[in-house]
Amino acid sequence: MRPAEDIRKLIKNLNDTTSAQMDERVRKNMLQALAESEKTSARTQPRIGRIIMKNPITKLAAVAMVITAVVLIGINQFGGSSAAYAITDMPELLGQAKTIHVKGWTSALKVPVKEEEHLERHQVEDWYDMENGRCRTTGFAMIVMMPDEKRLLVKAETVFDGYYEMQINHSNKSVTFYKLTEFMRSLYIRRTLDRSLEAISLTPEEIADFEKVGQDQLEGMEFDVWEKKTSYEQGGKEEKFVYWMSTILGKIARFRSWEREQKAEGEWRLTSERELKLNVVPPEGVFETVPPPEYTLNNTKETASVHRLFTQPFGWRDSVQGEIAIVIALPNGVAIMGWHAEDPASDSAQAERFEYLEIGGTLPKMCVEIAFGLWPTYNDQNVTYVGRHLAETQKDGRFYEWAIFVPNKDVDASRVLRRSKVRIGLHRDNREGVEAEETNDFYVETVVIQEDEFDLFVRGAMAELSDERVAPADVTYDNVINLSGEIRASMEE
Amino acid sequence: MLEDKLLVLKCKHGDKEAMCRLYEKYKDYLLTLAKGLLGEQATAEDVVHDVFVSFAGLAGQFRLKGSLRAYLATCVSNLARDKIRRRTRQAQVTDSMNPVIQRQDNPAQNLIESEELTRLRQALNQIPYEQRETVILHLKGGMKFREIAGLQGVSLSTIHGRYRYGLDKLRSLMNSEVEK
Known part of the structure; x- marks a missing residue:
């Protein structure tokens, strides 16, 4: 008897290709239809307009129609209830914009801050070229120097011109360049929408938590007001995020956030404000990686080092070093994580630890173990992940482990998995049954991809972290899906 | 996904290259679906042809909600169902042999x-x-x-x-x- 899995594989193997005659026929008719569509939507209207305006009777009727239309638009915009868009549509609508301009200020810095630092407003301005993935963004970092807790605020700007990234440190007036490999460029461009959403603190995993709390007018236009409150156990803080969104135009015009002490339930303190404009023509040169005059150059484009992946480094006592290089998730929540860890003091034979690994078998025993891999931090925290070995690559003497993490049920990765927690345990004595000496939790950003992006991003990342710049042949979308099915079945058993 | 959105945006502005890129990207995938549903090469080709021509004709007003791939697959499925219905009606009218297995x-x-x-x-x-x-x-x-x-x-x-x-x-x- 042929098992059902065979039938499934056979269907997946169905692959028809179009003939040259068909291609010719479709292209011809399709481009003709496209040209006609453009003609009818763009060219016919002015012609009709000219005919109407030449005739004195129709001219009067046209004026009357314009007045009626203005009144109708007014009713629709200022008092109508025809809600066309909800806040959950925003990621997609922002993704369709040509450019996004975000301008405002922030005072909330993500470390414990003193009262007076809260009151200080720091200007923020971001530009995103959604068509070409270029961007110019502002960032702040508060460095607390121990032991005297002296604080240093660093203001930085990052410009990506599609090929090079220029990091400008405005505090010490210096510039550093990074060059991007072809893979990194694709990844960078792919994350443009994510970055623009992060700039206004609007992430898909949280979007469903917002509720419409009222309406407000901005510059004479009606906007729905959407709100979400979040409380943090650590620090006893409560935050409130509010968006002004036009349901008719489908755009957010303003974002504000507040903060207060949760226990005291005191007054809300405004911590940041952003105004948003879509499809505005950016100022000339805004995406150019030209250093500001009189800034010190730490390097040049010619001497720039290669931009690393979006890594999460970790280390213990100056000896154990490692990093989570990348986490990529498929839409159903199956995730692939590339990472490495070395202990120069005791870890001289890494090759042995990778020698007997099997696809779908246990993860390698290294100086550091993934004690609890992928722990979704939003929405569905009851999902359980199991990690197994998928592949390994070697680059510059390092062994990279590519682990596959499979959830016990399908999850919507874009909502659940974009930010996950990984618990890493220091494991100098890595014999079976020996507990990790200590553990640390790290938050990792996940790149959620579609099936047709598997080769570009999963295999691309593996090739990027390999001396031969080639991904292991076995790592294909179908193999990963089959393997994840087997791993899940073993979890159920 | 982002690439699709950009291509759709360009198609909306009459960009022929973007339209051809979309066709190249999805033609085999859609033909496989259509042929899987209909079983006949010629009818499947007609369905894919009609999907792209009607997409191009409506490109100016098209708004992409969700994935373009899923949208095109849905179009193929709808057209294939129409063809099946028409085929069934035709078969009833002509009282044909009603072959169970369609030949390639x-x-x-x-x-x-x-x-x-x-x-x-x-x-x-x-x-x-x-x-x-x-x-x-x-x-x-x-x-x-x-x-x-x-x-x-x-x-x-x-x-x-x-x-x-x-x-x-x-x-x-x-x-x-x-x-x-």
């Missing part, structure tokens, strides 16, 4: 394909259309059961049932072919 139009294609795949195509044509659509759209089209339920206008449990029955039927048809 292109003998050369048959030679190229493995014998197993040919048998699969024949088996696919023997299972009820709703089951075939569910199996093909899920396994080859990558559509979720929920999306297929929306497309067919039935509940999720019905779709699960159609998928299971479809696969079982295909399995038994192919096993009986082997036993012969």
